[in-house]
Every structure is written in structure tokens, then in C-alpha cells.
Amino acid sequence: MGKIPPSMRSGRLPIPLLRPPPSSSTSPPPQPSKPHPLLKTKKPKKPQQPSPSSTSPPLRLFSSPDLPTALSLLPSLLSSPSPPDSSSILRSYLSSGATLSSALSLLPHLPPSRPAFHLLLSLPSDLPTSLRILHLMSSSDLPPDPSTADIAVRSLLSSSSLDDALALVRNLSADLSSPPDQFTYNFLIRHLSKSRPISSVYAFIDEMRQLPAGPRPNVITYTILIDAVCRSGNLREATRLLSVLKDSGFKPDCYVYNVIMKGYCMVDACGEVMEIYNKMKDEGIEPDLVTYNTLIFGLSKAGMVDQAKKILNVMTGMGHFPDTVTYTSLMNGMCRKGDALGAVSLLGEMEEKGCSPNECTYNTLLIGVCKAKYLDKAMVLYGMMTAGGMKVDAAAYSTFVRALCRANKVAEAYEVFDYALESKSLSEVTAYSALESSLKWLKKAQA
């Protein structure tokens, strides 16, 4: 308990996407580069294509990935009255099972085209190959443009390593004078801040700043950075970044504040969320559903359920519909206060309003009723979970098993153990350890 459970987190993130996008510059922080058209072209390379071939599956021009056969087919293909473009040829060659290296050998025999290069760059490869393709591009009078860089960086990051992607960016900026655009930049920073210490992220930002036309941090970059430092619990740095953001002439938006609010929840300083909320109101920033959900989550966690309920009224007054996350947070708060029955009745209320509970809701309630010693209610809830094929989380599992053992329902506890393994909710070790320690406790109590 205390941490934001993963199921809740995933419940929270997609919310901004469901709403109409606010303004183009302020995309939701968890998906800062979503509006980038290239993200869509990342996996299927189709939108890069001229319209006729964009929707159709690859042409079946080659029946085998054999290179000499493919080369012998080429002249007739290219001399036909309406020759297919280079990228269609390459795509159909690849779909016959050809590897990147044989596609690369085919490339010099085709008329150079940007989509063809982009197609090859999007394939899983390593740094030397990507660089070779990029140099081929420049020598074919098709200097890499920002979208080229974006495709290359993204594909290298997913098929190779972050270091390789960074090396590629450095190479692109230095040799080919094509620094990354804002989207690639933010994308890289997001990945950097996930896996590297914040100092190396700052070093990268400085490095890019040195470039003549290099990208600079914008509001989204700062949101990513603030999120990263909040995750590591360094709220002082988050506050510093907020002032840097303001000094660089940006106006913090609701996403920046959402991230900070979440940061306070993570370091168990949930009481502070109200202050951030008031600050937002002072600055005239419109809170969104995530803001309200974070507020209610934080207040509930800090045991201020009454205030959380007040916020619920405010948010409905502002025209936001409370969702599963809202209700689950509120239930969590009520359970903490010992009002497990009230939380269970909220379950009925939320379903009436057309809001369906998720695994996290049930897990929260299960812990609540077990702690309040309503074992019969817990059995009912557990029955609903098994019927729905829902997973139990570690906290709910061990609380429930402990409660069952305490009531000398050992066979039932074994069944829950079986269910946890069967539904792949927990690892064998986690499930067994909790069962064993509960049984040990029971033996001691009986002795």
C-alpha cells in the first residue's frame, strides 16, 4: 500500500487521450510525442507511401528472398510502362522473407527515393548499418531530413540500445548537419530519463544546446524532466525545474502541475496536493480529469476523505465525470478510515452511474473489507474477482490469505493460492511465502 498500483497507473494515463486534445503545444506528459505524425509511421511504413499503395498490402513481386533471382527480375520490373516505386519493390522483396542486408544489396539497383531509405531505416538494425544507410542517402542527393532522423532514432532505440540511438543523433548532427527535431529530442529525453541519472539527461540537453540549430527544451521537455525527478523523489529539483521553466518564458500548463502533484503523492506528502491545486487556481490553469483524480488519490491516501469527497463534488460541478480511478481512490481512502462498508456501497453507486470497476477497484476493496474483518464480504468480492478472471495483487492476496487463515479457513486459503498461480497474478515464490507465513502465524496462535 502507498505506492500507486500499476493497474491504477495504467488506468490513469490514457485519460487525457480520450479527451479532445487541448491545444497542439500541450500534449499529455505521458505521451509527449504522440501528436508526431511519424509515430504512426514507425511500425507500418505505409503512411509514408503515395496514396495508391498506402492501403494495399505489399505487391507480390518476388517469390523468394534469393538475391540473384531478385536482381534478374529487376530490369523487367523497372522497364514496365508504370514501374512500381522503389519502396514498393523493397517492401515486397522484404515480405518474401529477405533480410535487411540483402535488401541493402538490392538498393543500388533501384532509383533512389526517400521512402525507400526510410523503409530500410525503420527495420531493426544496428548502428553501423543505420549510419551506412544515412550516408548512402546523402550521397544520393537525398540529405536526411528531420523525419529521417526520427525514424532512424526510433527504430535503433527499439532494436538496439539507447547508446546507439544517441550515437546516431550525434553523428547526424555533426556529419550530416541534421540535428534532431523537437519530437525526436523529446522522445530521446523521455527514454534517457527513464534509464539514466538525471545528470546525464542534463548533459544531453547541454550538448544539443551547443549545436547551431539544435533543439531547446520546451514545455513538454520540462514536463518529462519534472516527471523524472519526481519519480526519483527529488521534489526540490522539480521545484527548481519549474522556476527554470518559468524563467525560459514558458507558462506551466496543467500537465506540468499534474506531474508535480503525482510526485507529491509518490513521496507520501499527499497533503501538499491541495497546495498545488490552489496554486493552479491562482494561476488560472484549468484542472483536468487527471488533476482531479490525482487530488482525490492524494487526499484519500493522506486520510483526508472528507476533503476528497468535496473535490469529487467540485469536479462533477466542473463537468468532469468521475471514472474508475476516481472511485477507486475514494474507496481506498474510505477503507483507510475504516469505512469499508461505505466503500463497498460506493461500488454499487459507481456501477449505477455506468462506471465499471476494474481489478484495482476489487483489490482495494478486498484489502479494505479484510482489514475491517468482514470476511464474508471478502469472500463475496473474491468470488466476483474469480468469476471475472481478475488478477489479485500481492497486497490484497496476502491480506486475504491472512484473514482466511485467521478464521481457520485453511483449505480456502489454499484455493486462493491456487487461483493466484492459475490466474498468473503472482509468482510462485510470492504466493507461497505469503501463505507460509500466514500458516506459521496460525500454528503459533494455536500452540
Next chain:
Amino acid sequence: MAECPKKVASLIDLANLPTTLREFVGQSQISRLGCFIRVWSYIKDHNLQDQNNKNLVNCDDKLKSILLGKPQVDLAELPMLIKLHFPTEPKR
């Protein structure tokens, strides 16, 4: 839940089995966790839980041989009984 690496190791490390247990599981090495799961599924497969009190297991001969020869065991003591076959190595 934080798990102590030492405790996890005692659960999942393979151990050489004594003859009785070796006959029951049909292999010469198994972890304590694997052994528990094996015994528990044996109980379920052979319907050995007492009809009137599911917490009790009526041992058949095979099960008796590994559970100290007891005719009936409590599910609650099953982990401890199995643990007897996996002595912790003396500290050197």
C-alpha cells in the same frame, strides 16, 4: 512485498533429496517450493482432503511415507512438514 533473497533462495534452490522423497517426486532434486506444489497437487488429484473438514488431509500410504507416517495431517502444517526434508545447511 520485499522478499529477502536468502529466504527466496531457500525456496527455489534445488536440493538433493532423501530416498523417501525421491521415490515420491520421481526425481533426485527439487526445490522446497516445487516439492510443496507437487505434494499439494497430489492431494488434490487423489481427493485426499477430508470430506467433513477440508482443512484435514487423510494420507494414503504414499503420502504417509513422506509426512512422518501420520495418518492425518492438517493443511496448516503441510509447509512445515515438507520443510523437514530440506534442512538448512549448517553455517560454516
